[in-house]
Amino acid sequence: MLDRFVTTDHTEGKGLVVTTADRAGVDTVDRIELMTALAEHGYVVLRGFDSDPVTFSALIQSVSSRITLDPARKFAGGNVAQKIEAGLVPQGLHVENGATPWVPDLVWFYCETPAKIGSQTTICDGLYVWDRLPARTQELFLSTRITFARPMPEDKWKNLVFRLLDGAKSVEQITFDDLLTVTDDDVDVKYQLRPDGSVHYKYFTYAAHTTLFGTDIAFANSILTPSVNYEPPVIEFEDGRPLDAMLMRQVIEATELETDEIDWHEGDIALVDNSRLMHGRRKIRDPRRSLYNAQSYAKDDIVGAVRELASPGRRSA
Ligand SMILES: [Fe+2]
Numbered sequence: 160m161l162d163r164f165v166t167t168d169h170t171e172g173k174g175l176v177v178t179t180a181d182r183a184g185v186d187t188v189d190r191i192e193l194m195t196a197l198a199e200h201g202y203v204v205l206r207g208f209d210s211d212p213v214t215f216s217a218l219i220q221s222v223s224s225r226i227t228l229d230p231a232r233k234f235a236g237g238n239v240a241q242k243i244e245a246g247l248v249p250q251g252l253h254v255e256n257g258a259t260p261w262v263p264d265l266v267w268f269y270c271e272t273p274a275k276i277g278s279q280t281t282i283c284d285g286l287y288v289w290d291r292l293p294a295r296t297q298e299l300f301l302s303t304r305i306t307f308a309r310p311m312p313e314d315k316w317k318n319l320v321f322r323l324l325d326g327a328k329s330v331e332q333i334t335f336d337d338l339l340t341v342t343d344d345d346v347d348v349k350y351q352l353r354p355d356g357s358v359h360y361k362y363f364t365y366a367a368h369t370t371l372f373g374t375d376i377a378f379a380n381s382i383l384t385p386s387v388n389y390e391p392p393v394i395e396f397e398d399g400r401p402l403d404a405m406l407m408r409q410v411i412e413a414t415e416l417e418t419d420e421i422d423w424h425e426g427d428i429a430l431v432d433n434s435r436l437m438h439g440r441r442k443i444r445d446p447r448r449s450l451y452n453a454q455s456y457a458k459d460d461i462v463g464a465v466r467e468l469a470s471p472g473r474r475s476a
Contacts, residue, residue: 160192160195160196161177161188161189161192161193161196163179163183163187164177164178164179164183164188165177165178165179165180166178166196169200169202169204169419169421170419171419173200173201173284173287173419174200174201174202174203174204174282174419175196175199175200175202175203175204176203176204176206177193177196177203177204177205177206178206178207179206179207179208180207182207182208182209183207183208183209184208184209184214185205185208185209185210185214185215185217185218185428186214186217186218188205188208188218190221190222190461191461191464191465191468193222193430194222194457194461194462194464194465195465195468195469197265197372197430197432197465198371198372198373198432198465198466198468198469199469199470201284201286201431201432201435201436202282202429202430202431202432202436203429203430204421204427204428204429205427205428205429205430206424206426206427207424207426208426208428209426210269210426210427210428212269212271212451215267215269215428215451215453216453218267218428219265219267219453219455222265222455222457222458222461223265223455223456223457223458224455224456224457224458224459225323225325225455225456226453226454226455226456227256227261227263227319227322227323227454227455227456248442248443249439249440249441249442250384250439250440251383251384251439252281252283252383252384252414252418252437252438252439253380253381253383253384253437253438253439254379254380254381254433254434254437255433255438255454256381256454257364257379257380257381257433257437258307258309258362258381258392258394259307259360259362260342260343260346260348260360260362261319261323261341261342262364262433262434263433263454263455263456264371264432264433264434264455264456264457264462265430265431265432265433265454265455265456265457266430266431266433266438266452266453266454267428267429267430267431267452267453267454267455268280268421268427268428268429268431268450268451268452269427269428269450269451269452269453270423270424270425270426270427270428270449270450270451271425271426271449271450271451272425272447272448272449273422273423273424273425273427273448274423274443274444274445274447274448275444275445275447276444276445277441277442277443277444277445278423278440278441278442278443278444278445278448279420279421279422279423279440279441280420280421280423280429280438280439280440280450281418281419281420281421281438281439281440281441282418282419282420282421282431282436282437282438283414283417283418283419283436283437283438283439284377284417284435284436285367285370285377285378285379285435285436285437286370286375286376286377286435287417288377288378288379288410288413288414288417289367289375289376289377289378291412291413291416291417292378292409292410292413293409296406296409297367297376299396299406300365300366300367300378301365301367301376303396303397303398303400304347304363304364304365304396304397305363305364305365305366305380305382305394305395305396305397305402306361306362306363306364306393306394306395306396306397307360307361307362307364307381307392307393307394308359308360308361308362308392308393309359309360309389309390309391309392309393310353310357310358310359310360310390311357311358311359311360311389312356312357313355313356313357313358315389316338316357316358317330317333318330320333320337320338320341321333323341324337324340324341335350335352335358338350338358346362347362347363347364348360348361348362348363349361363397364380366378366379366380366382367379367380368434369434370432370434370435371432371433371434371435371457371462372432372435372462372465372466372469373435373469377434377435377436378410378413378414379433379434379435379436379437380437381437382394382402382407382410383410383411383414383437384439414437420441423448423450433454
C-alpha cells in the first residue's frame with residue numbers, strides 16, 4: 160500500500176508518515192490507499208509533496224462529500240481551508256467541533272510555514288485512551304451520554320448553516336428551519352430559538368463510541384477543551400450528574416499518556432480521523448507559524464470500500 164512512497168510510523172507504532180523524496184504531486188497519492196492507511200493508523204502525514212493550499216483543497220474535495228468550517232474563523236485557500244487563529248495559548252485535546260451537533264469525520268491540516276520552535280500540534284488516539292480508563296469509568300461512559308449546552312449568536316449559526324447549505328441560499332435568507340435541515344437525523348440535539356435571534360442548543364453524545372472505520376471503542380470527545388471560539392458550554396451527564404474531579408483526573412491521566420506531537424515541516428499535510436483521535440496544540444512560540452485547517456465528511460463509497468480493506472485497530476502488543 161502506498162508503495163511508491165516511503166512510509167514510517169509517526170511515533171511508537173502510532174500514525175503514519177508518507178514521504179516522497181522527489182516532490183511528487185499530492186494527486187499521485189491513491190485516495191483509497193490513503194484512506195485505508197487512515198483507517199489503520201488513525202492519522203496520516205504527507206511529507207515532501209508538492210503541496211499548496213490549492214492541491215490541499217483538491218485532496219480534501221476528492222474524498223469528501225461535504226466540507227464544513229468553523230464559522231468563527233476566517234476563510235483562506237479557496238474557501239475550503241481556514242487559517243488557524245485561535246490565539247497563541249496552548250489548546251487542550253478535543254474532537255474538532257466536538258461540542259456541537261456538527262462533528263466532521265475528518266480533520267485536515269496544511270502547514271504553510273512551520274514554527275522555528277514549539278507550537279506542535281498534539282494528537283491522541285482514543286482507542287488507546289479507552290484501554291487506560293478504569294472499568295467502572297468505561298461502564299459509566301458507555302451507559303450514560305454527556306451533554307453540551309450553550310447559546311450560539313445569530314451571526315455564528317447562520318454563517319454555519321450557510322456553509323452547510325453549500326451556497327443554496329444567502330446568509331440573509333437562512334432561517335431556523337434551515338438549521339434543522341442541515342442537522343443529521345441521527346444527531347440528538349434540542350434547539351431553542353431565542354427572541355434575540357440566538358439559538359441555544361443541548362447536544363447529547365457518547366464520550367466513547369465506535370469510529371468511522373471500525374467497531375472498537377474510542378474515547379474521543381471535547382470534554383477537555385470544548386471550544387476557543389465560542390462561549391464555553393455547560394458539560395454534564397445527561398442525567399444531570401457533573402463530570403467530577405476524580406473522573407476528569409482519570410481522563411487527563413489517560414489522555415496525557417497517549418498524547419504525541421506533530422512537529423510540522425513546510426508543506427506537510429495531515430489527515431486525522433476525527434471519530435477516533437483528539438488533537439490540540441502546544442503554546443505558539445513563533446507567531447510566523449502558518450497552519451491551515453479544514454473539516455469534512457468522508458464520501459460514503461470510499462468509507463465502504465475502506466471498511467472492506469482495512470483492519471483498523473491498535474498497534475500490535
Ligand atoms: Fe481543532
